[in-house]
Amino acid sequence: MGEQRQRYNEEFKKQTVKYIQQEAKTIAEICAELNIPKSTVHQWLAQYREFDHEPVANATKLREMEQLLKEKERELKAKDRELTDAQEELAILKKALHIFSKPKN
Structure with missing residues (x-):
């Protein structure tokens, strides 16, 4: 049997994207820190990214x-x-x- 998929709520996704935009770390480092696949985070970035939070x-x-x-x-x-x-x-x-x-x- 396959591994159970992790589900995340909208607020968590938005906060994660905001965190990525404000941190100086790479996406890979943040993904490892939060234990979230990079592909998932890239999808969230495409969906929830707000450029006001960009450096x-x-x-x-x-x-x-x-x-x-x-x-x-x-x-x-x-x-x-x-x-x-x-x-x-x-x-x-x-x-x-x-x-x-x-x-x-």
Whole structure:
């Protein structure tokens, strides 16, 4: 008679795929650690893989993140300019209020 097949629930599969994506170990090492066949894990990767959990080593993801960083830097510079303008306006208004609030002689 053949060996009894091991069954895994959906949550276990998803957690295993997430674990593989976050670890620096090879798939073979993780399969040996968890005592799961490599072919099974490769099927799970194909089915449950989420690229948000991937390391940044991917060149495409690196370019996307650099572009996002540049965009955020531009937004930050624009906000800094707006803040500086608002501070200057406030200083001018304070001076004007001080000048116009003096009693007339």
